[in-house]
Amino acid sequence: xxxxxxxxxxxxxxxxxxxxxxxxxxxxxxxxxxxxxxxxxxxxxxxxxxxxxxxxxxxxxxxxxxxxxxxxxxxxxxxxxxxxxxxxxxxxxxxxxxxxxxxxxxxxxxxxxxxxxxxxxxxxxxxxxxxxxxxxxxxxxxxxxxxxxxxxxxxxxxxxxxxxxxxxxxxxxxxxxxxxxxxxxxxxxxxxxxxxxxxxxxxxxxxxxxxxxxxxxxxxxxxxxxxxxxxxxxxxxxxxxxxxxxxxxxxxxxxxxxxxxxxxxxxxxxxxxxxxxxxxxxxxxxxxxxxxxxxxxxxxxxxxxxxxxxxxxxxxxxxxxxxxxxxxxxxxxxxxxxxxxxxxxxxxxxxxxxxxxxxxxxxxxxxxxxxxxxxxxxxxxxxxxxxxxxxxxxxxxxxxxxxxxxxxxxxxxxxxxxxxxxxxxxxxxxxxxxxxxxxxxxxxxxxxxxxxxxxxxxxxxxxxxxxxxxxxxxxxxxxxxxxxxxxxxxxxxxxxxxxxxxxxxxxxxxxxxxxxxxxxxxxxxxxxxxxxxxxxxxxxxxxxxxxxxxxxxxxxxxxxxxxxxxxxxxxxxxxxxxxxxxxxxxxxxxxxxxxxxxxxxxxxxxxxxxxxxxxxxxxxxxxxxxxxxxxxxxxxxxxxxxxxxxxxxxxxxxxxxxxxxxxxxxxxxxxxxxxxxxxxxxxxxxxxxxxxxxxxxxxxxxxxxxxxxxxxxxxxxxxxxxxxxxxxxxxxxxxxxxxxxxxxxxxxxxxxxxxxxxxxxxxxxxxxxxxxxxxxxxxxxxxxxxxxxxxxxxxxxxxxxxxxxxxxxxxxxxxxxxxxxxxxxxxxxxxxxxxxxxxxxxxxxxxxxxxxxxxxxxxxxxxxx
RNA sequence: GCCCGGAUGGUGGAAUUGGUAGACACACGGGACUUAAAAUCCCGAGGACCCGGAAGGGUCCGUGCCGGUUCGAGUCCGGCUCCGGGCACCA
Numbered sequence: 042x043x044x045x046x047x048x049x050x051x052x053x054x055x056x057x058x059x060x061x062x063x064x065x066x067x068x069x070x071x072x073x074x075x076x077x078x079x080x081x082x083x084x085x086x087x088x089x090x091x092x093x094x095x096x097x098x099x100x101x102x103x104x105x106x107x108x109x110x111x112x113x114x115x116x117x118x119x120x121x122x123x124x125x126x127x128x129x130x131x132x133x134x135x136x137x138x139x140x141x142x143x144x145x146x147x148x149x150x151x152x153x154x155x156x157x158x159x160x161x162x163x164x165x166x167x168x169x170x171x172x173x174x175x176x177x178x179x180x181x182x183x184x185x186x187x188x189x190x191x192x193x194x195x196x197x198x199x200x201x202x203x204x205x206x207x208x209x210x211x212x213x214x215x216x217x218x219x220x221x222x223x224x225x226x227x228x229x230x231x232x233x234x235x236x237x238x239x240x241x242x243x244x245x246x247x248x249x250x251x252x253x254x255x256x257x258x259x260x261x262x263x264x265x266x267x268x269x270x271x272x273x274x275x276x277x278x279x280x281x282x283x284x285x286x287x288x289x290x291x292x293x294x295x296x297x298x299x300x301x302x303x304x305x306x307x308x309x310x311x312x313x314x315x316x317x318x319x320x321x322x323x324x325x326x327x328x329x330x331x332x333x334x335x336x337x338x339x340x341x342x343x344x345x346x347x348x349x350x351x352x353x354x355x356x357x358x359x360x361x362x363x364x365x366x367x368x369x370x371x372x373x374x375x376x377x378x379x380x381x382x383x384x385x386x387x388x389x390x391x392x393x394x395x396x397x398x399x400x401x402x403x404x405x406x407x408x409x410x411x412x413x414x415x416x417x418x419x420x421x422x423x424x425x426x427x428x429x430x431x432x433x434x435x436x437x438x439x440x441x442x443x444x445x446x447x448x449x450x451x452x453x454x455x456x457x458x459x460x461x462x463x464x465x466x467x468x469x470x471x472x473x474x475x476x477x478x479x480x481x482x483x484x485x486x487x488x489x490x491x492x493x494x495x496x497x498x499x500x501x502x503x504x505x506x507x508x509x510x511x512x513x514x515x516x517x518x519x520x521x522x523x524x525x526x527x528x529x530x531x532x533x534x535x536x537x538x539x540x541x542x543x544x545x546x547x548x549x550x551x552x553x554x555x556x557x558x559x560x561x562x563x564x565x566x567x568x569x570x571x572x573x574x575x576x577x578x579x580x581x582x583x584x585x586x587x588x589x590x591x592x593x594x595x596x597x598x599x600x601x602x603x604x605x606x607x608x609x610x611x612x613x614x615x616x617x618x619x620x621x622x623x624x625x626x627x628x629x630x631x632x633x634x635x636x637x638x639x640x641x642x643x644x645x646x647x648x649x650x651x652x653x654x655x656x657x658x659x660x661x662x663x664x665x666x667x668x669x670x671x672x673x674x675x676x677x678x679x680x681x682x683x684x685x686x687x688x689x690x691x692x693x694x695x696x697x698x699x700x701x702x703x704x705x706x707x708x709x710x711x712x713x714x715x716x717x718x719x720x721x722x723x724x725x726x727x728x729x730x731x732x733x734x735x736x737x738x739x740x741x742x743x744x745x746x747x748x749x750x751x752x753x754x755x756x757x758x759x760x761x762x763x764x765x766x767x768x769x770x771x772x773x774x775x776x777x778x779x780x781x782x783x784x785x786x787x788x789x790x791x792x793x794x795x796x797x798x799x800x801x802x803x804x805x806x807x808x809x810x811x812x813x814x815x816x817x818x819x820x821x822x823x824x825x826x827x828x829x830x831x832x833x834x835x836x837x838x839x840x841x842x843x844x845x846x847x848x849x850x851x852x853x854x855x856x857x858x859x860x861x862x863x864x865x866x867x868x869x870x871x872x873x874x875x876x877x878x879x880x881x882x883x884x885x886x887x888x889x890x891x892x893x894x895x896x897x898x899x900x901x902x903x904x905x906x
Numbered sequence: 907g908c909c910c911g912g913a914u915g916g917u918g919g920a921a922u923u924g925g926u927a928g929a930c931a932c933a934c935g936g937g938a939c940u941u942a943a944a945a946u947c948c949c950g951a952g953g954a955c956c957c958g959g960a961a962g963g964g965u966c967c968g969u970g971c972c973g974g975u976u977c978g979a980g981u982c983c984g985g986c987u988c989c990g991g992g993c994a995c996c997a
Contacts, residue, residue: 769919
């Protein structure tokens with residue numbers, strides 16, 4: 042009786058069992074080694090997408106595999122539940138963000154469960170719950186005590202129409218993403234985390250992240266952007282002060298012919314006061330400041346500036362040089378002032394050309410002579426210092442160090458290190474986030490909320506207009522508060538925290554999700570941390586992954602965490618993409634809605650015009666090439682969805698969606714299903730000791746293949762994550778097993794071996810397609826759950842071949858293949874090779890010069906000519 | 907501009923330390939089953955050319971391009987082209 046593979050039934054059955062038996066609950070345990078595998082938790086947007094399916098399938102393979110290898114596996118899941126989309130839903134549709142978020146979580150959780158992912162759901166957290174975000178506040182207060190959280194004025198993107206701060210990502214070509222108004226820069230009081238205190242450690246420890254992709258490490262290194270140079274003070278003659286610049290090229294200081302300062306530099310407006318330049322400077326500064334950061338980057342190239350009317354003295358040349366305000370100097374980096382060396386810096390060169398400022402060569406290349414008048418671009422490479430006083434004649438690299446030392450001796454400045462990394466601004470003028478636990482009192486100033494008053498709960502009764510400041514300020518019950526110190530009426534901070542704060546330590550919370558004495562139980566975190574394998578999209582390469590590293594180190598310094606780095610190994614999975622089709626009239630079309638045919642060309646269903654086959658692009662609404670995981674699971678089942686995403690490409694590469702590929706995965710599972718059911722009776726009684734069973738001929742080869750497959754699949758999963766080749770190997774084994782079962786008349790030994798093969802296939806498939814594997818395991822007559830079956834081992838001696846295939850080459854080209862007994866001597870192989878008809882035909886009368894013998898593989902006969 | 911990746915059949919991809927290039931799968935073609943179709947099963951297949959009546963057999967070429975190292979290169983080295991991603995006035 043043939044039974045059809047019906048994924049729906051068996052998947053529901055097993056999901057129910059895992060749920061009811063709490064199969065993946067885990068606790069600290071002595072004995073077995075711990076293993077913490079974590080996938081980046083999702084934002085509860087409403088529905089899971091293919092990226093989630095891929096991410097979580099990869100993680101689940103690792104988790105299930107490690108469990109079968111006897112590890113004590115922590116595999117948790119939660120929700121990154123604060124954020125803007127919830128607030129937009131409130132503004133647009135009048136649903137409260139909390140309701141919207143909780144509904145999404147509920148729905149997505151059922152979707153995840155339908156994927157058969159082996160999570161310990163008892164550890165689930167949602168960052169929007171007070172039980173979670175109170176610890177954000179707790180951490181904030183600890184940071185505040187240590188000076189790691191502080192408040193300062195800073196420049197932010199501001200939309201004058203929406204009256205709100207915008208993140209850099211929400212500024213699209215200089216305009217507000219929502220109302221299209223021109224975004225401007227505005228000074229605001231904001232809270233910051235002093236991540237720059239950890240710049241050196243964050244940079245240095247990158248060396249230790251051998252389990253991270255090179256690419257991510259490089260991106261973080263660039264982001265931190267360490268520069269070694271010097272600070273030099275240029276005295277302002279008329280005043281009793283000086284202008285400090287930061288430079289990495291102190292070796293060129295004798296060539297500094299002017300100074301450029303940022304428009305935001307405090308001296309910009311001050312220096313010009315009372316000079317003829319005043320009006321021009323005010324005008325210029327205003328213009329630059331109106332331009333947002335992103336816009337300034339966009340029209341890079343056009344260097345502009347204006348003379349301030351003031352001069353300062355270059356201490357090395359004792360010359361007075363002019364001070365300019367320049368549009369390309371950033372206040373946020375260095376000191377907001379740079380010494381300009383037109384001969385040896387391209388920007389300064391362009392600026393000097395435009396405003397007729399002198400170019401003075403102080404570094405000469407070794408192979409030619411630079412003349413300032415003939416230069417068309419700056420010379421930025423190494424060379425010999427010239428016209429540099431006592432330093433002339435030195436190699437500039439040597440001069441760099443000498444000048445840094447000299448600066449300090451003379452008291453003109455000092456060697457200095459700067460980072461591109463800036464402190465992390467965490468204030469957000471939004472509702473749906475963690476309230477910053479700070480109170481402003483007219484008498485006492487900034488007062489932290491006492492720990493025993495945490496959490497500062499988000500009020501529920503606020504209006505969502507989408508305009509104005511944070512809605513929290515409009516909630517009287519929230520904003521008005523008695524000062525904890527003097528009891529006078531005071532005001533709460535109405536900003537909330539950046540949602541990246543939530544995700545900077547959630548992996549620690551998972552080690553003890555219900556702990557209520559601190560953000561996490563240090564002992565449990567001590568047991569589980571670090572995360573052994575972290576898996577997620579590369580889009581978080583800098584932000585989240587850097588913040589999480591910072592938090593781990595800061596929490597370590599607070600005595601909570603015991604590790605220096607949170608994620609020992611990182612896998613960044615590629616994105617899921619699909620081909621796109623586009624009608625010039627009706628936009629992007631989904632493949633299944635196309636008219637026409639592959640052969641005669643696809644047509645637009647509305648206007649019947651031929652459609653343009655677009656590129657393969659990341660699945661997105663705008664490209665109309667999204668495949669909904671739910672449809673996929675309904676049509677083929679979760680196992681097929683998992684199998685395809687794991688088989689179609691290695692995890693770190695992009696995955697091109699293919700409907701036929703999915704079909705193929707389903708066919709494989711159906712074939713396996715049918716095979717087991719058709720042969721179950723014949724195999725029922727058969728039993729063999731796979732480790733030592735003696736068989737001959739074809740069966741011996743099958744036995745070898747079983748062992749070889751175990752080895753291959755184990756090595757492919759463990760550390761390498763080549764799930765595609767692991768699955769391919771299992772498919773090969775299945776092809777071989779069904780071949781033997783079909784062709785040979787099964788002897789008792791044969792049946793036993795086929796059964797061993799099938800069982801191996803089922804066990805090896807368990808991490809990939811857990812439902813069907815569990816069901817077949819049960820069908821094969823086993824009572825114990827497949828999730829607890831130990832991963833099979835292979836016997837090295839079973840891999841031994843009694844015959845070897847040796848490739849025979851002549852001058853590096855394959856000319857023959859000979860089969861020899863495994864224990865044959867090299868000499869015999871050489872004799873056999875030379876005796877081979879084809880080989881000898883190629884050798885002819887030519888003299889053999891040498892023989893290159895690769896044991897067990899190959900013999901290359903090198904002849905003259 | 908700088909920094910990372912990548913390029914292999916019609917397609918996705920294999921080849922783990924330099925040793926039979928194209929595993930596995932998709933698509934395709936042929937066949938079996940069927941009144942028919944679907945499903946299923948079996949077989950074929952990198953390209954060009956050659957020998958043979960046929961089954962078969964053979965030669966050369968082939969991993970983006972040019973060159974190098976080596977007995978031997980998809981893999982290593984040098985130089986390019988194209989594609990993808992990140993950063994982008996960082997002094």
